Amino acid sequence: VCKEPAALEVNRSCQDSGVAPAMPLAVTQKLAMSWEMHYAVWKDKIREGGILSIASLIIVALGLIKLISAFGSSSILLLTDQLLGLQYKVIFLILGPFEVMAGLIALFWLSTSSKARLILFMALSFLVYRLYSLFSGSNQLCPCLGSAVEWLPWLSGHQNSAMASTAIWLLLVSSWSLYQQKRSFA
Amino acid sequence: MKLAKAARDLVIESIGGVTVFLIFLFFVPIASAVVLGADEGLEFSKALLFARDSNMANTMWNDQPFLYTWVSGILIRCFGAHAWIARALTICATVAMLLSMNRLMPGGARLLEKTLCTLMFLSWSEIPELTVSAMIELPAFSLAVLSASLSRSAVHPTRWWRVAMSGVLFATALHVKLTAAIALPALMGEMLLYRDHRLLRPAVWTAFATATFISLICVMPAWSLESLWYSHLEAGRSAVATTDQTLAFHPLELFQNAATVLSAGLGFWYLSRSKRWRDVVFPGVLLLSVGCVHLIHRPWWWYYNVHFAVPFAIVGSWALGYLIRASISTSNLLSSEANAFNSVPVAIQRRLSSGTAALLAAAIISLWFGFQLADTMREIRELDAGEKVANSAILSKMREYSAHTQWAYARGSAQPYLFHANLIIPPEITVLPKKRFWNERITEKDVFDIVNAYKPEQLLLVILPKERDDSWKQLLAKEYVLVHYTQSFELYVSKRLHPKPFPSQEALLRRLGL
Numbered sequence A: 001v002c003k004e005p006a007a008l009e010v011n012r013s014c015q016d017s018g019v020a021p022a023m024p025l026a027v028t029q030k031l032a033m034s035w036e037m038h039y040a041v042w043k044d045k046i047r048e049g050g051i052l053s054i055a056s057l058i059i060v061a062l063g064l065i066k067l068i069s070a071f072g073s074s075s076i077l078l079l080t081d082q083l084l085g086l087q088y089k090v091i092f093l094i095l096g097p098f099e100v101m102a103g104l105i106a107l108f109w110l111s112t113s114s115k116a117r118l119i120l121f122m123a124l125s126f127l128v129y130r131l132y133s134l135f136s137g138s139n140q141l142c143p144c145l146g147s148a149v150e151w152l153p154w155l156s157g158h159q160n161s162a163m164a165s166t167a168i169w170l171l172l173v174s175s176w177s178l179y180q181q182k183r184s185f186a
Numbered sequence B: 001m002k003l004a005k006a007a008r009d010l011v012i013e014s015i016g017g018v019t020v021f022l023i024f025l026f027f028v029p030i031a032s033a034v035v036l037g038a039d040e041g042l043e044f045s046k047a048l049l050f051a052r053d054s055n056m057a058n059t060m061w062n063d064q065p066f067l068y069t070w071v072s073g074i075l076i077r078c079f080g081a082h083a084w085i086a087r088a089l090t091i092c093a094t095v096a097m098l099l100s101m102n103r104l105m106p107g108g109a110r111l112l113e114k115t116l117c118t119l120m121f122l123s124w125s126e127i128p129e130l131t132v133s134a135m136i137e138l139p140a141f142s143l144a145v146l147s148a149s150l151s152r153s154a155v156h157p158t159r160w161w162r163v164a165m166s167g168v169l170f171a172t173a174l175h176v177k178l179t180a181a182i183a184l185p186a187l188m189g190e191m192l193l194y195r196d197h198r199l200l201r202p203a204v205w206t207a208f209a210t211a212t213f214i215s216l217i218c219v220m221p222a223w224s225l226e227s228l229w230y231s232h233l234e235a236g237r238s239a240v241a242t243t244d245q246t247l248a249f250h251p252l253e254l255f256q257n258a259a260t261v262l263s264a265g266l267g268f269w270y271l272s273r274s275k276r277w278r279d280v281v282f283p284g285v286l287l288l289s290v291g292c293v294h295l296i297h298r299p300w301w302w303y304y305n306v307h308f309a310v311p312f313a314i315v316g317s318w319a320l321g322y323l324i325r326a327s328i329s330t331s332n333l334l335s336s337e338a339n340a341f342n343s344v345p346v347a348i349q350r351r352l353s354s355g356t357a358a359l360l361a362a363a364i365i366s367l368w369f370g371f372q373l374a375d376t377m378r379e380i381r382e383l384d385a386g387e388k389v390a391n392s393a394i395l396s397k398m399r400e401y402s403a404h405t406q407w408a409y410a411r412g413s414a415q416p417y418l419f420h421a422n423l424i425i426p427p428e429i430t431v432l433p434k435k436r437f438w439n440e441r442i443t444e445k446d447v448f449d450i451v452n453a454y455k456p457e458q459l460l461l462v463i464l465p466k467e468r469d470d471s472w473k474q475l476l477a478k479e480y481v482l483v484h485y486t487q488s489f490e491l492y493v494s495k496r497l498h499p500k501p502f503p504s505q506e507a508l509l510r511r512l513g514l
Helices: A008-016 A025-032 A035-049 A051-070 A088-108 A112-135 A153-185 B002-026 B040-052 B054-058 B067-079 B083-103 B111-122 B137-152 B160-176 B178-193 B200-219 B225-236 B239-243 B251-273 B277-296 B302-328 B336-342 B346-351 B354-385 B393-402 B412-420 B434-438 B444-454 B470-479 B505-511
Strands: B458-462 B480-485 B489-494
Touching: A051 A088, A051 A112, A051 A153, A051 B354, A088 A112, A112 A153, A153 B302, A153 B354, B002 B083, B002 B111, B040 B054, B040 B067, B040 B083, B040 B412, B054 B067, B067 B083, B067 B160, B083 B111, B083 B137, B083 B302, B083 B412, B111 B251, B111 B302, B111 B354, B137 B160, B137 B178, B137 B302, B160 B178, B160 B200, B178 B200, B178 B225, B178 B277, B178 B302, B225 B434, B239 B434, B251 B277, B251 B302, B251 B354, B277 B302, B302 B354, B393 B412, B393 B458, B393 B480, B393 B489, B412 B458, B444 B470, B470 B480
Parallel strands: none
Antiparallel strands: B458 B489, B480 B489
């Protein structure tokens, strides 16, 4: 048995030499990891991410709301967006999964600085859309929460404000995180 | 030298807040708007009546002290009947209030906190309108807050002239509006916390306040406890005030200003936990007394929002300032140099990590932008969109007949138009607030009888069915001609002035050849 199977290169060299290779250590460990261990790793990642993990979770929640409400029967889904020229139902079906994926990627796979950059990008996208609505003179209520306004009646009158607040919060926390990283490197 | 240094410090520290307020003023049509606040008409009419004939103004029914009317009346005599005069008085009072609030902030507040204080104050519900309108609630409360700030700055060593001035200003505030008394428990609470002259200081303050109050009663042309105090209490117990739920204060309405309330909550929590009682006593006691009074007393009017805006803005802005400093403070938090630079107390750093501080600060700022700033912008747009004096067709029609008009009659939202047309209302019905009707101190029939007795040359009537009972219809048909109307008002001019009637719809169509 090859004594040092830590890397694939070593395994390959073992195969070349005709010795039966052992499983790489990393793969062995990965297979051996139970769901509890995965949960513990993710929990650590979320804790490490701190404030950015909360921001990522908010993006996932926003995406899920869009996705779920796209399958609802709210009348707002049939309206057409002024900027994109598409029905809100279609937009929700495209953007909902995108936001969920972006949030999950930020939550589990990205480094802190990439996470902050992705969240900053999402926040700026939300804000640009909101600013467009503001300056285009459109009096139409923000439909970003889809059917959620039917679940929470308070939201119906405050959708614009709630979404603007969320976007600003995401912008502030991601900028703060990038600023802190820059300072710590300096 | 010391005074000059104190004045220079005050200017430097307050420059941010005052600049924010001046920028805000740039967007409000102070000189050109017909009306900027719901009760402006009452104050305008009282001041104009005093400016025209002070003896007649003394006989006017009035449920508010006379000082504001007296000052604005004198200014109208000097500069003419312009709305900006009375509004400028309120703007000066607002600047005084902002400077006083800066002085009353907890220790450690700097330019950032003081600028945030103005932003939080101006973005509180209804405050943008109150800071520019010719109404008495804000000037009265502003004098009371100024009195408190003078009292605070008279501590070490005790400067007795400031204690005396504080008493004088508080008495003056009561002569603008008696609701300023709501700040008295907070002021007394703070004075009793000082170690030196704990009893002598309040005694001197009370002596000066009482002497000024009594002197002003003697100087002012009219003073009646019955109309100034009992009429308000009676109105609060009337059937309308006790049954109508819209006239009650609902504490949940405070959450329209969620960012300021949340921030102030954190500030109160931190100050109490740190046992900084001297910092918490004025805003804390003020908030408590204001809350209790408004929960018990009815009616609740929109302009009472200023009572809540002051304590919440003082503590809220301080807390947000410190959260911002804590969140951007250097990573080596133990560095004493960094602490001195950032002015973050070690205690706050030990309790709050910079991440938590950033989370909270970002939440407050985003709530402020999303909710409060959006509401403030809407209020400013509404103020700007209101009718302008130069473009008002009904005003130009009123001015055509004003040279031959001795008396005019209007009430409610129509009353400001009379001021802009330089017309006065008979003293018995110059002040017709809702409370006067609730108390049954006057009835609609009494109003009609007074109008019928004076036979005013111009009537600007709000289009309401209740004003069109038979007696009114007969009077209008017999004595008046409709010369102009809008969606809200009808202008009638006495037949004695031979007015041109407003063409009927048929006549207009005929003239156009249709």
